[in-house]
Amino acid sequence: MSDTTEALIVPISQVGRPRWHSTPSGRERLWGFIFIGPWLIGLVLLTAGPMIASLVLSLTNFDLVHPDAVRFVGIDNYVRMASDPNVLKSLQVTFSFAIIAIPVTMGASLGAALLLNSPKLIGRNVFRTLFYMPIQIPLVASTLVWIGFLNTETGWLNAIIGFFGVKGPDWINSETWIYPALSLIGLWGIGNFMLINLAGLQSVPTELYEAARIDGASAWKMFRRITIPLMSPILLYDLVISLVVTFQYFTQAYTMTNGRGDPNHATLFINLNLFNEAFTFSRMGYGAAIAWLLFVIVMVLTLGIFLFARKRVYYAGSDR
């Protein structure tokens, strides 16, 4: 090596570290931040900001109509929730409904997807469209239609039941029948889950079914041993989203009962109770506290589901 060459080779330590954004990867990072910047700012200002604000509000007695009387009350709102019959009732209502509605929705959407994935079904695309179409109808409008459909006097459902000589129940005004009625209404909107499940079913390699068939596996066995395991990430997604949607249940209950939670508070879902406290009764501080209760419940349940699912969900390409 000549002296000249040696002089050109300078140890890196003597040059100093390049600035992060002047390296190729740094520049990529910079551009990445620039492009997600608007979203990040939106997240901070429109989501994180209001969340923090609501947390602060939940520690006050803030009332929209009496803003001058606002004062810090510590955890009083949270303590009060423990003895508020409406909060306790709304929790019971929401959990009861979740126990019925989530399995029904998941089962029906998977069932519909299986049917619509069948190669034997004629006019599959027509049926897929028909199943998805109700999603396009605004919830308030569809709920009003359902109220008419479920009416005991002139509703079609009880007319159909009556055709078989059986008197149909009072779907909307009975504390017993209101949850099946709401679940039934919910079934009308399974189009999204059905579509996701259908995509999941179509991603299951057909060779697995062919191999199983050669080995003499029954349809049920193939469903249990191939379809369900390979669909498990999709089903996990369905479960988490169903849970969140169920705990945020509002529009149908509000439309059917003008926000009162009839019959006898059987539809006083936690989100409806939150709305009433914050906006109808103007108690924004207490409403914010209920919102945080709802957030914590959903977060804990979601974490629980993820923990439970760790060893039960199959991800192709992972080591589990």
Add this chain to the structure above:
Amino acid sequence: MNGKRTLFRDRTRRALGSLVGIVLIVSACGTAASPAPGSASPAPSTALASPTEPPAVTAEPLPPTGPGPNGGVIVRWFVGLGAGGQPQQLQAEAEFVNAFNASQKEVYIALEIYNNNVAANILKTQIAAGNPPDIIGPVGVEGLNLFRDQLLDLQPLIDSTGYSVEGVDPKLVDFFKLGENNATVGVPFATYPSFLYFNKDLFDEAGLPYPPTKVGDMYQGKPWDMDAVRELGMKLTVDASGNDATSASFDPSNVVQWGFDMQYADNSPLAEASLFGASSFVGSDGKTAQIPEQISIGEKWYNDGVWKDHFIPSANQINSDLLDKGNEFESGNLAMNESHTWFTCCVYPAAPATPKIKNFGFAIAPAYKGTITAKLHADTFSLLKSTKVPDAAFKALTTLVGSSELLTLYGGMPANPAQRDAFFKTTDANFPGVTLDWSVPQAMLAYPDIPNHQSFVPNYAKAKTAWQAFQNKYRTTEGGVDIDAELATLKTTLQGIFDEVAP
């Protein structure tokens, strides 16, 4: 040299990149969307450049301080808590305000109109943001209840200006002593007395004479009271086979026509039972829950009417196609409906649907034990305590109250008898071929429910949900409920709700 060029190019690129980034951020965050209603922006004004332009709901901002465009003190008028937010009313309201602003230089009214569904929440938000309007209205008793302790006592302004409403019944003047410590929070503007709407064709079909149109008249030789309504209601209730509810062959599971109801009573037992006498769920101390006898007697009458005598429809029947999913009288299958003058809005369906009722009339509200109580709705304009310009705001308020254009626009029967003819003519024009006896609503003004069925109770909005739940329960429970037991439960619930806000 080369290195400098590269450096220059890099810097230019970086600067350009940053610029693009900033533009993206600004464009993402600063969209040109219309401002959120109720935001703490300066007072908007009416902005009708020409009559052909669509009316603005909230118009261009005015400077927060200083005079309005006509040099007058800016007074913000908030519309939407009651009437006034309908699309067909906006243009006329804006024109009224523009004409007023052009006519003088002392006051500049800045008009804000909101949809009724969101108006109360927007007003709450404005109050919370420290940006409240000066005038609210037209607003009824219930709307005033929501903002009761925010309302200005108008009496000092009335006294200092010598304001008076000529010819108005003193009872109507006192009606608006609804504020804290009986403060006067409004002056008479529009009234909506209640009476019976009856379907003449159904009476003719049953061969029954029409109900009385004069106070004191008898019906078929008997006093016109709640017993007579029950008896008449049963005769006008018919099953699918044509049997009326007094017949032994009557099938209550197959009713197609009903005799009586109090439609659009907001699920309120106070409203329903008002025919049996005015009452309130709160005692004279303003904090103790009570169940007055009138409520108990009245709700038993309704409970039996629905489930035993079958002349009043149940909730399911009301929401069925037979009764037009809630608009019972419009369906043509309800013979008598106790309601207010505002119900003329809803006797016929919206065009292009054809009316099912061919002929209808007004009748006197029935008495109970010789006393008539005809519940009253009334709209007014109020000032908020927070107004910084009470004198200018009161001047604007008296202009609004005195406007016959606004009265006609809102469909309210004028509190001032001298202004009523125009209202009667306008309403009659909506019902060609039908003769309406306007002496009935005017006569009913002499029998208002005091305390009003919408009068204040502590924690009003929450208490209302409790009594609505009671009403819903008896109308939806097959066979009816034990009214005394349910009212006892309601009393306990209401006391808990009142205590929540006890000082």
